[in-house]
Amino acid sequence: LKAAVFASGTGSNFEAIMETKHLACEIALLVCDKAGASVIAKAEKYGVPTFVFDAPDKATYEKVIIDKLEESGISWIFLAGYMRIAGPTLLRSYEGRILNIHPSLLPAFPGVDAIGQAFRAGVGTTGVTVHYIDEGIDTGPIIVQEKVTILKDDTEESLKKRIQQVEHQLYPKVINQLLQSK
Numbered sequence: 001l002k003a004a005v006f007a008s009g010t011g012s013n014f015e016a017i018m019e020t021k022h023l024a025c026e027i028a029l030l031v032c033d034k035a036g037a038s039v040i041a042k043a044e045k046y047g048v049p050t051f052v053f054d055a056p057d058k059a060t061y062e063k064v065i066i067d068k069l070e071e072s073g074i075s076w077i078f079l080a081g082y083m084r085i086a087g088p089t090l091l092r093s094y095e096g097r098i099l100n101i102h103p104s105l106l107p108a109f110p111g112v113d114a115i116g117q118a119f120r121a122g123v124g125t126t127g128v129t130v131h132y133i134d135e136g137i138d139t140g141p142i143i144v145q146e147k148v149t150i151l152k153d154d155t156e157e158s159l160k161k162r163i164q165q166v167e168h169q170l171y172p173k174v175i176n177q178l179l180q181s182k
């Protein structure tokens with residue numbers, strides 16, 4: 001079973017997935033929309049082929065991505081810090097097989113800087129959500145959520161660290177549970 005990770009940035013979640021023993025699928029492709037993103041070097045380190053593109057027009061780029069996914073035999077897609085919204089072309093081809101991870105308890109704090117949003121809002125609890133995607137920004141059916149308490153002496157940085165730790169164990173776990181139940 002082959003899957004692709006889509007990422008635009010650092011790739012700490014990509015790395016956590018790659019470091020998982022007994023992952024229920026092979027990560028056979030990294031799709032990245034930003035030349036020079038650190039996740040690309042991480043993929044190279046693990047010997048994962050990369051597909052880096054830069055296309056302004058959604059319909060064109062999704063068609064190109066789908067061709068690449070099909071050519072690589074990809075059946076699942078895991079978004080991990082991918083900063084583009086999936087359009088109908090991609091959603092139709094991989095319906096019910098595209099997951100995303102987001103650092104908040106959705107529907108609270110969607111979009112960019114979810115950790116900063118929660119921190120500034122002064123809420124006592126935030127967390128991590130793994131969900132199927134749809135055409136919205138961080139919308140789509142929720143699969144699992146894990147809470148993270150915001151401590152009295154937390155800084156945005158310390159909170160971010162704890163949220164990332166939760167992300168790194170939760171995403172591979174959910175991927176395995178989901179793929180094994182199929």
Ligand code: GRF
Pocket residue numbers: 007009010011012013014080081082101102103167
């Ligand atoms: C993660 O917090 C993820 O939840 C969000 O984007 C961030 C990506 O971080 N969608 P990284 O590139 O995996 O380090």
